Amino acid sequence: MAKDLYFNKEAVMVRNAVRDFVNREINPFVDEWEEKGLIPLHDLFKKMGDLGFLGIRYEAKYGGQEMDFWAETAFIEELAAINCGGVPMAITVQTNMATPAIVEFGSEYLKETYLRPAIAGELVGAIAVTEPGAGSDVAAITTFARREGDHYVLNGSKTYITNGTQADFLTLLARTSEAKGHHSFSLFVVPTNLPGFVVSKKLDKMGMRSSDTAELFFDDMKIPAENLIGTEGQGFIHQMMQFQHERFAVLPMAYVSCKRFIDRTADHLKRRVVFGKPLISKQVLRHRMAEWLAETEALRQLTYHIVRMKENRMDVTQEISMGKLLAGNLINKVTDGCLQMHGGMGFMNETWVSRAYRDSRLLAIGGGASEVMSEIIFKMAGY
Ligand SMILES: Cc1cc2nc3c(=O)[nH]c(=O)nc-3n(C[C@H](O)[C@H](O)[C@H](O)COP(=O)(O)OP(=O)(O)OC[C@H]3O[C@@H](n4cnc5c(N)ncnc54)[C@H](O)[C@@H]3O)c2cc1C
Structure with a gap:
Protein backbone atom coordinates (compact mmCIF):
# COMPACT_ATOMS: atom_id res chain seq x y z
CA MET A 1 0.00 0.00 0.00
CA VAL A 124 -10.43 20.39 27.48
CA GLY A 125 -9.86 23.16 24.95
CA ALA A 126 -12.02 24.90 22.36
CA ILE A 127 -11.36 27.40 19.59
CA ALA A 128 -13.54 30.50 19.68
CA VAL A 129 -13.41 32.64 16.55
CA THR A 130 -16.90 32.62 14.95
CA GLU A 131 -19.56 35.06 16.14
CA PRO A 132 -23.24 35.52 15.27
CA GLY A 133 -22.25 38.35 12.91
CA ALA A 134 -18.89 37.04 11.65
CA GLY A 135 -17.90 33.64 10.26
CA SER A 136 -16.22 33.67 6.87
CA ASP A 137 -15.26 37.30 7.38
CA VAL A 138 -13.13 36.82 10.49
CA ALA A 139 -12.15 40.50 10.59
CA ALA A 140 -15.82 41.39 11.21
CA ILE A 141 -15.74 40.03 14.79
CA THR A 142 -16.83 42.49 17.47
CA THR A 143 -15.98 40.68 20.74
CA PHE A 144 -13.72 43.19 22.45
CA ALA A 145 -10.93 42.79 25.01
CA ARG A 146 -10.18 46.13 26.67
CA ARG A 147 -6.87 46.42 28.55
CA GLU A 148 -7.26 47.62 32.15
CA GLY A 149 -4.08 47.44 34.24
CA ASP A 150 -2.94 43.84 34.60
CA HIS A 151 -5.96 42.31 32.89
CA TYR A 152 -8.28 42.56 29.89
CA VAL A 153 -12.06 42.97 30.17
CA LEU A 154 -13.84 40.78 27.63
CA ASN A 155 -17.31 41.52 26.24
CA GLY A 156 -19.15 39.87 23.36
CA SER A 157 -20.28 36.47 22.16
CA LYS A 158 -19.10 33.50 20.12
CA THR A 159 -21.17 30.87 18.37
CA TYR A 160 -20.91 27.34 16.90
CA ILE A 161 -18.10 26.60 19.36
CA THR A 162 -17.18 22.90 19.32
CA ASN A 163 -16.53 21.44 22.82
CA GLY A 164 -18.02 24.73 24.05
CA THR A 165 -20.19 23.31 26.85
CA GLN A 166 -17.29 21.30 28.32
CA ALA A 167 -14.20 23.39 27.61
CA ASP A 168 -11.89 24.45 30.45
CA PHE A 169 -10.25 27.04 28.24
CA LEU A 170 -10.94 28.79 24.95
CA THR A 171 -8.34 29.95 22.49
CA LEU A 172 -10.22 33.09 21.57
CA LEU A 173 -9.82 35.84 19.00
CA ALA A 174 -11.00 39.30 20.08
CA ARG A 175 -10.62 42.87 18.96
CA THR A 176 -8.22 44.91 21.04
CA SER A 177 -8.58 48.08 18.97
CA GLU A 178 -11.35 49.82 17.02
CA ALA A 179 -8.92 50.72 14.23
CA LYS A 180 -9.44 49.25 10.76
CA GLY A 181 -7.00 46.64 9.46
CA HIS A 182 -5.64 43.30 10.60
CA HIS A 183 -3.59 44.63 13.51
CA SER A 184 -6.60 45.29 15.75
CA PHE A 185 -7.00 41.72 16.99
CA SER A 186 -5.40 39.60 19.68
CA LEU A 187 -5.53 35.94 20.59
CA PHE A 188 -6.13 34.88 24.21
CA VAL A 189 -6.38 31.81 26.36
CA VAL A 190 -9.69 32.33 28.18
CA PRO A 191 -10.28 30.09 31.23
CA THR A 192 -13.99 29.27 31.46
CA ASN A 193 -14.07 29.21 35.27
CA LEU A 194 -13.87 33.00 35.64
CA PRO A 195 -16.90 35.20 36.42
CA GLY A 196 -18.62 36.69 33.37
CA PHE A 197 -18.48 33.54 31.23
CA VAL A 198 -21.81 32.04 30.22
CA VAL A 199 -22.68 29.08 27.99
CA SER A 200 -25.86 30.67 26.66
CA LYS A 201 -27.04 27.76 24.53
CA LYS A 202 -26.20 24.22 23.46
CA LEU A 203 -27.03 24.09 19.76
CA ASP A 204 -29.05 21.36 18.00
CA LYS A 205 -27.41 20.20 14.76
CA MET A 206 -28.31 18.08 11.70
CA GLY A 207 -25.02 16.16 11.98
CA MET A 208 -21.92 15.77 14.15
CA ARG A 209 -24.50 15.07 16.82
CA SER A 210 -22.20 13.61 19.47
CA SER A 211 -20.06 16.76 19.42
CA ASP A 212 -21.39 19.55 21.63
CA THR A 213 -21.62 22.95 19.97
CA ALA A 214 -22.28 26.07 22.00
CA GLU A 215 -23.11 29.71 21.92
CA LEU A 216 -20.98 31.58 24.46
CA PHE A 217 -21.35 34.95 26.10
CA PHE A 218 -18.77 37.17 27.83
CA ASP A 219 -19.99 39.85 30.19
CA ASP A 220 -17.25 42.08 31.63
CA MET A 221 -15.11 38.98 32.02
CA LYS A 222 -11.69 39.80 33.51
CA ILE A 223 -8.85 37.89 31.81
CA PRO A 224 -5.31 38.12 33.26
CA ALA A 225 -3.07 40.03 30.83
CA GLU A 226 -0.61 37.13 30.88
CA ASN A 227 -3.24 35.08 29.01
CA LEU A 228 -2.53 37.03 25.82
CA ILE A 229 -1.02 34.68 23.22
CA GLY A 230 1.95 36.26 21.48
CA THR A 231 1.80 39.97 20.81
CA GLU A 232 -1.17 42.31 21.16
CA GLY A 233 -2.34 43.28 17.67
CA GLN A 234 -0.92 40.13 16.06
CA GLY A 235 -3.89 37.87 16.88
CA PHE A 236 -5.36 37.86 13.39
CA ILE A 237 -2.06 36.70 11.90
CA HIS A 238 -1.56 34.15 14.71
CA GLN A 239 -5.05 32.77 14.06
CA MET A 240 -4.55 32.61 10.28
CA MET A 241 -1.50 30.44 10.97
CA GLN A 242 -3.43 28.32 13.47
CA PHE A 243 -6.14 27.79 10.82
CA GLN A 244 -3.57 25.95 8.69
CA HIS A 245 -3.35 23.18 11.32
CA GLU A 246 -7.15 23.02 11.57
CA ARG A 247 -7.66 22.87 7.80
CA PHE A 248 -4.91 20.32 7.33
CA ALA A 249 -6.75 17.91 9.66
CA VAL A 250 -9.72 17.92 7.27
CA LEU A 251 -7.66 16.31 4.49
CA PRO A 252 -6.80 12.92 6.07
CA MET A 253 -10.29 12.85 7.61
CA ALA A 254 -11.78 13.22 4.14
CA TYR A 255 -9.74 10.73 2.10
CA VAL A 256 -9.80 7.99 4.73
CA SER A 257 -13.54 8.48 5.25
CA CYS A 258 -14.23 8.50 1.50
CA LYS A 259 -12.35 5.22 1.03
CA ARG A 260 -14.26 3.63 3.93
CA PHE A 261 -17.60 4.85 2.59
CA ILE A 262 -16.83 3.53 -0.90
CA ASP A 263 -15.72 0.14 0.53
CA ARG A 264 -18.87 -0.19 2.61
CA THR A 265 -21.06 0.83 -0.32
CA ALA A 266 -19.35 -1.73 -2.59
CA ASP A 267 -20.21 -4.41 0.01
CA HIS A 268 -23.82 -3.30 -0.09
CA LEU A 269 -23.89 -3.36 -3.90
CA LYS A 270 -22.56 -6.93 -3.90
CA ARG A 271 -25.40 -8.07 -1.66
CA ARG A 272 -28.29 -6.03 -3.04
CA VAL A 273 -30.00 -7.75 -5.96
CA VAL A 274 -32.03 -5.51 -8.29
CA PHE A 275 -33.50 -6.60 -11.64
CA GLY A 276 -32.19 -10.11 -10.92
CA LYS A 277 -28.52 -9.15 -10.49
CA PRO A 278 -26.34 -7.68 -7.74
CA LEU A 279 -26.15 -3.90 -8.16
CA ILE A 280 -22.35 -4.11 -8.34
CA SER A 281 -22.77 -5.49 -11.88
CA LYS A 282 -24.05 -2.11 -13.13
CA GLN A 283 -21.24 -0.40 -14.98
CA VAL A 284 -22.65 3.06 -14.36
CA LEU A 285 -22.26 2.54 -10.60
CA ARG A 286 -18.82 0.92 -10.92
CA HIS A 287 -17.53 3.81 -13.00
CA ARG A 288 -18.92 6.36 -10.57
CA MET A 289 -17.09 4.61 -7.74
CA ALA A 290 -13.90 4.36 -9.79
CA GLU A 291 -13.97 8.13 -10.25
CA TRP A 292 -14.38 8.64 -6.49
CA LEU A 293 -11.48 6.26 -5.84
CA ALA A 294 -9.26 8.19 -8.23
CA GLU A 295 -10.15 11.52 -6.62
CA THR A 296 -9.68 10.09 -3.14
CA GLU A 297 -6.19 8.89 -4.03
CA ALA A 298 -5.37 12.27 -5.59
CA LEU A 299 -6.37 14.00 -2.35
CA ARG A 300 -4.23 11.55 -0.36
CA GLN A 301 -1.24 12.31 -2.57
CA LEU A 302 -1.75 16.07 -2.28
CA THR A 303 -1.83 15.59 1.48
CA TYR A 304 1.43 13.63 1.48
CA HIS A 305 2.98 16.34 -0.68
CA ILE A 306 1.86 18.90 1.92
CA VAL A 307 3.38 16.80 4.72
CA ARG A 308 6.69 16.74 2.84
CA MET A 309 6.50 20.53 2.45
CA LYS A 310 5.69 20.93 6.16
CA GLU A 311 8.66 18.75 7.07
CA ASN A 312 10.76 21.17 5.02
CA ARG A 313 9.27 24.19 6.84
CA MET A 314 7.69 25.52 3.64
CA ASP A 315 4.59 27.72 3.48
CA VAL A 316 1.67 25.39 2.75
CA THR A 317 -1.20 27.89 2.87
CA GLN A 318 -2.10 27.57 -0.81
CA GLU A 319 -1.79 23.77 -0.89
CA ILE A 320 -3.82 23.33 2.32
CA SER A 321 -6.51 25.65 0.94
CA MET A 322 -6.58 23.55 -2.24
CA GLY A 323 -6.78 20.36 -0.20
CA LYS A 324 -9.57 21.72 2.01
CA LEU A 325 -11.55 22.81 -1.06
CA LEU A 326 -11.14 19.40 -2.72
CA ALA A 327 -11.83 17.51 0.52
CA GLY A 328 -15.12 19.32 1.20
CA ASN A 329 -16.36 18.87 -2.36
CA LEU A 330 -15.25 15.24 -2.62
CA ILE A 331 -16.70 13.97 0.65
CA ASN A 332 -20.03 15.63 -0.10
CA LYS A 333 -20.10 14.05 -3.55
CA VAL A 334 -19.13 10.62 -2.20
CA THR A 335 -21.57 10.57 0.73
CA ASP A 336 -24.41 11.82 -1.47
CA GLY A 337 -23.59 9.15 -4.09
CA CYS A 338 -23.21 6.36 -1.50
CA LEU A 339 -26.56 7.27 0.02
CA GLN A 340 -28.15 7.18 -3.44
CA MET A 341 -26.72 3.68 -4.02
CA HIS A 342 -28.36 2.50 -0.78
CA GLY A 343 -31.80 3.60 -2.02
CA GLY A 344 -34.50 3.99 0.65
CA MET A 345 -32.32 2.21 3.19
CA GLY A 346 -29.80 5.05 2.88
CA PHE A 347 -32.46 7.51 3.96
CA MET A 348 -33.06 5.65 7.23
CA ASN A 349 -31.38 7.14 10.29
CA GLU A 350 -30.34 3.68 11.46
CA THR A 351 -28.11 3.21 8.38
CA TRP A 352 -24.46 4.28 8.68
CA VAL A 353 -24.59 6.16 5.39
CA SER A 354 -27.21 8.63 6.58
CA ARG A 355 -24.94 9.64 9.48
CA ALA A 356 -21.97 9.86 7.11
CA TYR A 357 -24.00 12.10 4.79
CA ARG A 358 -25.12 14.41 7.62
CA ASP A 359 -21.71 14.62 9.31
CA SER A 360 -19.74 15.16 6.11
CA ARG A 361 -21.82 18.16 5.10
CA LEU A 362 -19.84 20.28 7.56
CA LEU A 363 -16.49 19.75 5.85
CA ALA A 364 -17.25 22.27 3.10
CA ILE A 365 -18.45 24.85 5.67
CA GLY A 366 -16.47 24.65 8.94
CA GLY A 367 -12.97 26.05 9.38
CA GLY A 368 -13.38 28.21 6.27
CA ALA A 369 -16.07 27.48 3.68
CA SER A 370 -15.14 26.20 0.21
CA GLU A 371 -15.69 29.65 -1.29
CA VAL A 372 -13.26 31.15 1.24
CA MET A 373 -10.69 28.51 0.23
CA SER A 374 -11.26 29.46 -3.42
CA GLU A 375 -10.61 33.12 -2.60
CA ILE A 376 -7.29 32.25 -0.93
CA ILE A 377 -6.22 29.98 -3.79
CA PHE A 378 -7.09 32.56 -6.41
CA LYS A 379 -5.36 35.41 -4.55
CA MET A 380 -2.22 33.35 -3.98
CA ALA A 381 -2.15 32.38 -7.66
CA GLY A 382 -1.32 36.06 -8.25
CA TYR A 383 -3.82 36.84 -11.02
C1 LIG B 1 -20.88 22.12 13.65
C2 LIG B 1 -20.04 23.35 13.57
C3 LIG B 1 -18.92 23.46 14.39
C4 LIG B 1 -18.14 24.62 14.37
N1 LIG B 1 -17.10 24.75 15.26
C5 LIG B 1 -16.48 25.96 15.37
C6 LIG B 1 -15.53 26.19 16.41
O1 LIG B 1 -15.21 25.28 17.20
N2 LIG B 1 -14.98 27.41 16.53
C7 LIG B 1 -15.29 28.44 15.68
O2 LIG B 1 -14.76 29.52 15.84
N3 LIG B 1 -16.20 28.25 14.68
C8 LIG B 1 -16.80 27.05 14.52
N4 LIG B 1 -17.73 26.85 13.52
C9 LIG B 1 -18.05 27.95 12.63
C10 LIG B 1 -17.58 27.75 11.19
O3 LIG B 1 -16.18 27.88 11.09
C11 LIG B 1 -18.35 28.78 10.34
O4 LIG B 1 -19.69 28.32 10.29
C12 LIG B 1 -17.78 28.95 8.95
O5 LIG B 1 -16.53 29.59 9.00
C13 LIG B 1 -18.72 29.78 8.05
O6 LIG B 1 -19.10 30.95 8.68
P1 LIG B 1 -20.65 31.34 8.78
O7 LIG B 1 -21.38 30.17 9.32
O8 LIG B 1 -20.78 32.61 9.51
O9 LIG B 1 -21.12 31.52 7.28
P2 LIG B 1 -21.14 32.89 6.47
O10 LIG B 1 -19.87 33.62 6.67
O11 LIG B 1 -22.41 33.59 6.74
O12 LIG B 1 -21.16 32.35 4.97
C14 LIG B 1 -22.29 31.65 4.47
C15 LIG B 1 -21.91 31.00 3.17
O13 LIG B 1 -21.58 32.02 2.22
C16 LIG B 1 -20.64 31.53 1.31
N5 LIG B 1 -19.50 32.45 1.27
C17 LIG B 1 -18.76 32.92 2.31
N6 LIG B 1 -17.79 33.73 1.87
C18 LIG B 1 -17.91 33.79 0.53
C19 LIG B 1 -17.19 34.45 -0.51
N7 LIG B 1 -16.12 35.22 -0.22
N8 LIG B 1 -17.60 34.29 -1.79
C20 LIG B 1 -18.66 33.51 -2.08
N9 LIG B 1 -19.37 32.84 -1.14
C21 LIG B 1 -19.00 32.98 0.13
C22 LIG B 1 -20.20 30.14 1.80
O14 LIG B 1 -20.88 29.15 1.05
C23 LIG B 1 -20.67 30.11 3.23
O15 LIG B 1 -20.97 28.79 3.67
C24 LIG B 1 -18.48 25.68 13.49
C25 LIG B 1 -19.59 25.55 12.64
C26 LIG B 1 -20.37 24.42 12.69
C27 LIG B 1 -21.58 24.35 11.80
Missing part, protein backbone atom coordinates in the same frame (compact mmCIF):
# COMPACT_ATOMS: atom_id res chain seq x y z
CA ALA A 2 1.09 3.56 -0.72
CA LYS A 3 1.38 4.46 2.96
CA ASP A 4 4.39 2.11 3.38
CA LEU A 5 6.33 4.47 1.14
CA TYR A 6 5.79 7.37 3.49
CA PHE A 7 5.37 6.42 7.14
CA ASN A 8 8.33 5.48 9.33
CA LYS A 9 8.33 2.99 12.20
CA GLU A 10 7.34 5.60 14.78
CA ALA A 11 4.36 6.73 12.72
CA VAL A 12 3.27 3.12 12.20
CA MET A 13 3.42 2.60 15.96
CA VAL A 14 1.20 5.64 16.46
CA ARG A 15 -1.17 4.31 13.79
CA ASN A 16 -1.46 0.89 15.44
CA ALA A 17 -1.92 2.31 18.93
CA VAL A 18 -4.62 4.77 17.81
CA ARG A 19 -6.40 2.06 15.80
CA ASP A 20 -6.50 -0.18 18.85
CA PHE A 21 -7.75 2.69 21.03
CA VAL A 22 -10.50 3.63 18.57
CA ASN A 23 -11.70 0.01 18.44
CA ARG A 24 -11.67 -0.41 22.22
CA GLU A 25 -12.47 2.97 23.73
CA ILE A 26 -14.38 4.91 21.09
CA ASN A 27 -16.35 2.93 18.50
CA PRO A 28 -18.27 0.80 21.04
CA PHE A 29 -19.65 4.04 22.58
CA VAL A 30 -20.29 6.15 19.49
CA ASP A 31 -24.00 5.33 19.14
CA GLU A 32 -24.60 6.18 22.80
CA TRP A 33 -22.74 9.52 22.49
CA GLU A 34 -24.57 10.38 19.26
CA GLU A 35 -27.87 9.67 20.99
CA LYS A 36 -26.95 11.81 24.02
CA GLY A 37 -25.46 14.62 21.94
CA LEU A 38 -22.41 14.60 24.19
CA ILE A 39 -19.00 12.94 24.38
CA PRO A 40 -17.53 12.62 27.90
CA LEU A 41 -14.50 14.66 26.83
CA HIS A 42 -12.72 14.85 30.19
CA ASP A 43 -12.80 11.09 30.51
CA LEU A 44 -11.87 10.42 26.86
CA PHE A 45 -9.10 13.02 26.70
CA LYS A 46 -7.54 11.77 29.95
CA LYS A 47 -7.29 8.28 28.45
CA MET A 48 -5.84 9.71 25.24
CA GLY A 49 -3.44 11.95 27.15
CA ASP A 50 -2.17 8.99 29.17
CA LEU A 51 -1.30 7.27 25.88
CA GLY A 52 0.46 10.36 24.50
CA PHE A 53 -2.06 10.95 21.68
CA LEU A 54 -2.80 14.62 22.37
CA GLY A 55 0.68 16.02 21.82
CA ILE A 56 2.18 13.96 19.04
CA ARG A 57 4.20 16.81 17.53
CA TYR A 58 4.62 18.84 20.70
CA GLU A 59 7.80 19.18 22.76
CA ALA A 60 8.60 16.46 25.29
CA LYS A 61 9.24 19.30 27.75
CA TYR A 62 5.45 19.79 27.95
CA GLY A 63 4.55 16.12 27.78
CA GLY A 64 4.48 15.82 23.98
CA GLN A 65 5.95 13.07 21.81
CA GLU A 66 8.11 15.32 19.59
CA MET A 67 7.25 13.28 16.51
CA ASP A 68 6.98 14.60 12.96
CA PHE A 69 4.08 15.61 10.70
CA TRP A 70 3.89 12.05 9.31
CA ALA A 71 3.07 10.73 12.78
CA GLU A 72 0.42 13.44 13.13
CA THR A 73 -1.03 12.43 9.75
CA ALA A 74 -1.14 8.75 10.79
CA PHE A 75 -2.95 9.84 13.98
CA ILE A 76 -5.60 11.77 12.03
CA GLU A 77 -5.99 9.00 9.44
CA GLU A 78 -6.85 6.59 12.25
CA LEU A 79 -9.33 9.01 13.83
CA ALA A 80 -11.19 8.87 10.52
CA ALA A 81 -12.02 5.23 11.34
CA ILE A 82 -14.31 6.43 14.13
CA ASN A 83 -17.92 5.64 13.24
CA CYS A 84 -19.04 9.27 13.25
CA GLY A 85 -17.61 12.71 12.49
CA GLY A 86 -18.34 14.32 15.87
CA VAL A 87 -15.71 12.49 17.92
CA PRO A 88 -12.77 13.09 15.54
CA MET A 89 -13.83 16.73 15.35
CA ALA A 90 -13.82 17.09 19.15
CA ILE A 91 -10.36 15.50 19.35
CA THR A 92 -8.83 17.57 16.56
CA VAL A 93 -10.16 20.74 18.21
CA GLN A 94 -7.86 19.85 21.11
CA THR A 95 -4.83 18.90 18.97
CA ASN A 96 -5.10 21.02 15.81
CA MET A 97 -7.26 24.03 16.63
CA ALA A 98 -7.01 25.16 20.27
CA THR A 99 -3.33 24.43 21.00
CA PRO A 100 -1.12 25.17 17.94
CA ALA A 101 -1.03 28.93 18.59
CA ILE A 102 -0.07 28.38 22.24
CA VAL A 103 2.80 26.19 21.02
CA GLU A 104 3.93 28.61 18.32
CA PHE A 105 3.40 31.99 20.01
CA GLY A 106 2.53 31.36 23.68
CA SER A 107 4.63 32.31 26.69
CA GLU A 108 6.28 29.78 28.99
CA TYR A 109 3.50 30.54 31.49
CA LEU A 110 0.75 29.65 28.98
CA LYS A 111 2.57 26.50 27.93
CA GLU A 112 2.95 25.32 31.53
CA THR A 113 -0.57 26.34 32.59
CA TYR A 114 -2.64 25.29 29.56
CA LEU A 115 -0.59 23.37 27.00
CA ARG A 116 0.87 20.81 29.40
CA PRO A 117 -2.54 19.85 30.90
CA ALA A 118 -4.14 19.91 27.43
CA ILE A 119 -1.54 17.39 26.22
CA ALA A 120 -2.11 15.31 29.37
CA GLY A 121 -5.86 15.36 28.69
CA GLU A 122 -6.55 17.11 31.99
CA LEU A 123 -7.98 20.25 30.39
